[in-house]
Amino acid sequence: MLLNQFLMLSAFLFCTGIYGVLTRKHTVLVLMSIELMLAAVNINLVAFGAFHNSVIGQVFALFVLTIAAAEVGVGLAIVLLIYRNSHSADLDDAHALKG
Amino acid sequence: MFFLDHAWLVPLIPAVSFVVILFFGKRFPQKGSEVGTVAVGASFLLACGTLVQWIKRVQDADHAHGVGAAIGALGRSVGRLGAEGTAAQVAPVVHHLTWFQNAGVRLTVGVQIDGLASIVMFVVTLVSLLVHVYSMEYMRGDRRYTHFYAALSLFTASMLLLVVADNTLQLLVGWELVGLCSFMLIGHWWEEKPNSDAALKAFLTTRTGDIGLLIGVVMTYWLVDRATGGHGSFNILAVNQAASSSKVGHTLVMWTALALLLAIIGKSGQFPLHTWLPDAMAGPTPVSALIHAATMVVAGVYMGARLYPVFWHGLSIGTPGHGGLNAMALIGGITVIIGAALAFVQDDIKKVLAYSTISQLGYMVMALGVGAWTAAVFHLFTHAFFKADLFLGAGSVSHSGSHHSFDMKKDMGGLKKYMPKTYATFVIGSLALAGIFPLAGFWSKDEILVNAGHNGYQAFVVVGLVGAFMTAAYMTRCVYLTFHGEYRGSVEHELAEVHEAEVFAEGDELIEHHLAEEQDSFVPGFGPHAAAAHGDDGHGHGPHESNGFITMPLFVLSFFAVFAGFINAPGVEKFEKWFQPRVAFVDVSTAKFSVILATISVLIALAGIGVGYAYYWLGAGPQRLTDRNPLARSLKHFLVMKYYLDVLYTDIIVGSLKGAIADGVYWVNQHVIDNVLNYAGRGAIGVGRFTYEYIDQRGVDGLVNGLANVTGEAGGEVRRVQTGRLQFYALILVLAVGLFALALWIFT
Numbered sequence: 001m002l003l004n005q006f007l008m009l010s011a012f013l014f015c016t017g018i019y020g021v022l023t024r025k026h027t028v029l030v031l032m033s034i035e036l037m038l039a040a041v042n043i044n045l046v047a048f049g050a051f052h053n054s055v056i057g058q059v060f061a062l063f064v065l066t067i068a069a070a071e072v073g074v075g076l077a078i079v080l081l082i083y084r085n086s087h088s089a090d091l092d093d094a095h096a097l098k099g
Numbered sequence: 100m101f102f103l104d105h106a107w108l109v110p111l112i113p114a115v116s117f118v119v120i121l122f123f124g125k126r127f128p129q130k131g132s133e134v135g136t137v138a139v140g141a142s143f144l145l146a147c148g149t150l151v152q153w154i155k156r157v158q159d160a161d162h163a164h165g166v167g168a169a170i171g172a173l174g175r176s177v178g179r180l181g182a183e184g185t186a187a188q189v190a191p192v193v194h195h196l197t198w199f200q201n202a203g204v205r206l207t208v209g210v211q212i213d214g215l216a217s218i219v220m221f222v223v224t225l226v227s228l229l230v231h232v233y234s235m236e237y238m239r240g241d242r243r244y245t246h247f248y249a250a251l252s253l254f255t256a257s258m259l260l261l262v263v264a265d266n267t268l269q270l271l272v273g274w275e276l277v278g279l280c281s282f283m284l285i286g287h288w289w290e291e292k293p294n295s296d297a298a299l300k301a302f303l304t305t306r307t308g309d310i311g312l313l314i315g316v317v318m319t320y321w322l323v324d325r326a327t328g329g330h331g332s333f334n335i336l337a338v339n340q341a342a343s344s345s346k347v348g349h350t351l352v353m354w355t356a357l358a359l360l361l362a363i364i365g366k367s368g369q370f371p372l373h374t375w376l377p378d379a380m381a382g383p384t385p386v387s388a389l390i391h392a393a394t395m396v397v398a399g400v401y402m403g404a405r406l407y408p409v410f411w412h413g414l415s416i417g418t419p420g421h422g423g424l425n426a427m428a429l430i431g432g433i434t435v436i437i438g439a440a441l442a443f444v445q446d447d448i449k450k451v452l453a454y455s456t457i458s459q460l461g462y463m464v465m466a467l468g469v470g471a472w473t474a475a476v477f478h479l480f481t482h483a484f485f486k487a488d489l490f491l492g493a494g495s496v497s498h499s500g501s502h503h504s505f506d507m508k509k510d511m512g513g514l515k516k517y518m519p520k521t522y523a524t525f526v527i528g529s530l531a532l533a534g535i536f537p538l539a540g541f542w543s544k545d546e547i548l549v550n551a552g553h554n555g556y557q558a559f560v561v562v563g564l565v566g567a568f569m570t571a572a573y574m575t576r577c578v579y580l581t582f583h584g585e586y587r588g589s590v591e592h593e594l595a596e597v598h599e600a601e602v603f604a605e606g607d608e609l610i611e612h613h614l615a616e617e618q619d620s621f622v623p624g625f626g627p628h629a630a631a632a633h634g635d636d637g638h639g640h641g642p643h644e645s646n647g648f649i650t651m652p653l654f655v656l657s658f659f660a661v662f663a664g665f666i667n668a669p670g671v672e673k674f675e676k677w678f679q680p681r682v683a684f685v686d687v688s689t690a691k692f693s694v695i696l697a698t699i700s701v702l703i704a705l706a707g708i709g710v711g712y713a714y715y716w717l718g719a720g721p722q723r724l725t726d727r728n729p730l731a732r733s734l735k736h737f738l739v740m741k742y743y744l745d746v747l748y749t750d751i752i753v754g755s756l757k758g759a760i761a762d763g764v765y766w767v768n769q770h771v772i773d774n775v776l777n778y779a780g781r782g783a784i785g786v787g788r789f790t791y792e793y794i795d796q797r798g799v800d801g802l803v804n805g806l807a808n809v810t811g812e813a814g815g816e817v818r819r820v821q822t823g824r825l826q827f828y829a830l831i832l833v834l835a836v837g838l839f840a841l842a843l844w845i846f847t
Contacts, residue, residue, distance in 0.1 A: 021826070022829055030825075091826060092824065094825065096823060097823040098821060098822055098823025098824075
C-alpha cells in the first residue's frame with residue numbers, strides 16, 4: 001500500500017494551504033486556502049482508513065466535507081458583510097479587534 | 100385504600116391555601132375567599148372519603164373476623180363482643196416521616212387515621228367549609244377580608260394537623276397553632292381595645308393550661324420509656340399501650356393525666372379557666388361558630404379521647420370509689436352547672452351561646468371522666484353541628500336583623516316574622532341543644548347520662564339532668580328574647596349606621612335629632628368599620644332575612660342537628676362499632692339505651708322549656724325577685740360578676756405579681772443590663788476604631804489597590820499582542836502547533 005505517497009501529497013497540500021492563509025491579502029483566497037487544508041486532512045483520513053481496512057476514515061472524511069461546506073457558507077456571508085460595510089475584502093483592513 | 104393512605108393531604112391543602120391567600124389573595128377576583136373555600140371543600144371531600152374507607156375497613160375486618168371465628172376452633176377467643184363475633188382488631192392507618200433525630204431519639208411527624216380522627220376530620224372540614232361560605236356574605240367589605248380568609252385556612256390546617264397527629268409532640272404543635280389562630284381571629288378587629296384585650300386574654304388563659312400540656316407531653320415520652328425499657332417515644336399508640344403497661348408506676352400515669360387535664364381545662368373552657376371563652380366572642384361570629392363552638396375548643400376533649408388510656412388508668416376511671424369521683428368528672432360536672440347558670444344572666448346572645456358551649460364542653464369532659472368514651476365523642480360530634488348552627492344563626496340575626504348588635508334585650512325581639520329561615524334553624528338548634536327527642540343532642544346527652552349511671556357515677560347523672568334542665572330553660576329565654584315579643588331595635592340604629600358610613604342621606608335634621616339620642620349607645624363587639632362594611636351592600640331598611648350565603652349553611656347544619664344523632668340510636672348503634680379504637684385501648688363497657696332514663700331526661704328538658712316559657716314568655720312566677728329579695732339580688736350579682744373569677748385573675752393574682760415582677764425587672768435593667776450594655780458599647784467603639792485605622796485603611800485597602808495595579812499593568816503589556824490582524828493570529832497558531840509537534844517529536 002502506497003501510504004507514504006498519499007501522506008506526502010496531503011502534507012504538500014496542507015503546507016500550500018498554510019502558506020495561502022498566512023500570505024494572501026484577499027479574504028476569499030484565505031478561505032480557499034483553508035479549504036485546501038481541509039482537503040489535505042481528508043486525504044489523510046481516507047488514506048489511513050484504507051491502510052487499516054476500516055471505513056471509519058471515509059466516514060470522518062464525509063463529516064469533514066459537510067462541516068467545510070457549512071464553514072464556507074458562514075465565512076462567505078461574513079466576507080460579504082465586511083465588504084458591504086468597508087467596501088474592501090482586504091484582510092488588513094479588517095482590524096477592528098485591535099486591542 | 101387511597102383516602103386512608105393519603106389523609107396527610109387533608110391538612111396540607113388548607114396549609115397551601117393559607118400561603119397562597121397570604122401572598123396572592125388580593126389579586127383574586129374574590130380577594131382570596133374562593134381559594135380558601137375551594138381548598139377546604141377539597142379537604143372536606145378527602146375527609147369524607149377517609150371516613151367512608153375507614154368504615155369499610157372496620158366492616159371488612161369484622162366480616163372476615165366473623166367468618167374466621169365461625170370456622171375456627173371452639174375455644175378460640177373472639178374478643179370482647181365474642182357472642183356476635185364482631186370485635187376484629189382494626190389497627191389505625193399510620194404513616195410517618197422522620198422529623199429529626201438526636202442522640203438516638205427519633206422524632207416523627209405523621210398521620211394516624213382511625214375512627215376518632217376520621218370522624219373529627221369530617222366535622223372540622225364540614226363546619227369549616229360552611230363557615231367559609233357564610234363569611235363570604237357576613238364579612239363582605241371587611242377591611243381585612245383577605246387576612247380573615249388566610250387565618251381561617253391556617254386555622255383549618257392546624258386543627259387538622261392536631262387531629263391527624265400520630266404523636267403527642269405534633270399534637271402539641273397543632274394545639275399551639277390553633278391557639279395562635281384563635282388569637283388572631285378574636286382580635287380581628289383589633290382597632291378596638293376590648294377586642295384586642297379579649298384576644299390577649301384568650302391567648303394567655305389557654306397558655307396557662309398549655310403549661311400542663313407541655314409537661315404532659317414530656318411525661319408521655321417517659322411513660323413509653325418506662326414501659327419499653329429505654330425506648331422513649333411520643334407515638335400516641337405507644338403512649339396508650341404504655342399507660343396500660345404494668346411496668347409503669349401508677350403515680351407517673353396519674354401525674355401525666357393531671358397535667359394533660361390542665362391542658363383540657365385551659366383549651367376546652369373548663370372551670371376555673373373558662374373565663375376566656377365568653378370574651379372570645381369579640382371575634383367575628385363565623386369565627387365563634389368555627390373555633391369557639393365546633394372545633395378548637397373541643398381540641399381538649401379530642402386530646403382526652405385520643406390519650407384516653409392515660410386518663411383511664413391515671414385517674415382510675417374504671418374503678419370509681421367513694422361514690423364515684425375523679426378529677427376529670429368533677430371538673431366536667433362543675434363546668435356543666437356553672438356554665439349553664441351564667442347563661443341566664445347574659446344579655447348578649449353570643450355570650451349565652453358561649454356559656455352554653457362551656458356547659459356542653461363540661462358534658463364531654465364529664466363523659467370522659469365517667470368512662471363514657473363513645474358518648475363523649477358522640478356528643479362532640481353532635482354538639483359541633485347544633486352549636487355552629489346556633490352561632491351562625493346569631494350572626495345572621497345581627498347581620499340582617501339587629502344592625503350588628505348582639506344585645507338581645509336592646510336590639511332584638513320579634514324577629515320571627517322578619518327572619519323565618521333563621522328562626523326555624525335557630526329553634527332546631529335550640530331544641531337539639533336542649534336534648535329534645537329525637538334531635539341530635541338528645542341521643543348524645545342521653546348516652547352520657549346512661550353510661551355515667553352504668554359505670555357507677557350516679558352523682559353525675561343528677562348533674563347531667565340538672566344541666567339539661569338549665570340548658571332547656573336558658574335556650575327558651577334566648578329564643579324568646581331574640582325572636583318573640585316586640586321588635587326593640589329601632590330606626591335610630593339605621594340612621595346612626597348611615598352616618599357612620601359617611602353617606603349622608605337627605606333629611607339631616609332627623610339624623611341630627613336621632614344622633615343626639617344615640618351618643619352614649621355602645622354597640623358591643625362591632626365598630627364603625629363593621630357598620631361601614633354593611634353600609635355599602637345597599638340592602639333595605641329594618642330587619643330582614645339574610646341571603647343564601649348565610650341561610651344555606653344554617654340549613655345544612657340544622658339538617659345534621661336533626662339527623663346526626665340517629666347514627667347511634669338504638670337499633671343502629673354504629674358509633675361505637677365504627678369509631679371506638681380497638682387497638683391500644685381500654686376495656687370500656689357501653690351501656691344499653693335506657694328508655695326510662697331517656698324519658699326522664701326528655702321530661703326534664705321539657706320542664707326546663709316549660710319553666711322558661713312560663714317565666715320569660717308569660718311573665719308568670721316571681722318576676723323581679725332580684726329587686727325585692729336581697730339574697731336573690733346578691734346571687735344574681737354573683738352571676739353577673741361571673742363568680743368574681745375575672746377579678747381574682749386580673750386584680751388579685753396578676754395585680755399582686757405584676758408590681759413585684761416589674762420592680763425586679765426594673766432593678767435588673769438599671770443595674771445589670773445597663774452596665775453590661777455600656778461596657779459592651781465602649782468596647783465595641785474601640786474595636787471599631789482599631790479596625791478602621793489599621794485593618795480597613797491599611798490592610799484591606801492596600802491589598803485591593805495593589806491587586807488592581809498589578810492587573811492594570813499586566814493588561815497593558817498583554818494588549819500589545821492583540822494587533823487585530825487575522826493573519827498574525829494565524830501565524831502564532833501555526834508556530835504554536837509547530838512548537839508542540841517539535842516537543843512531541845523530541846520527547847517521545
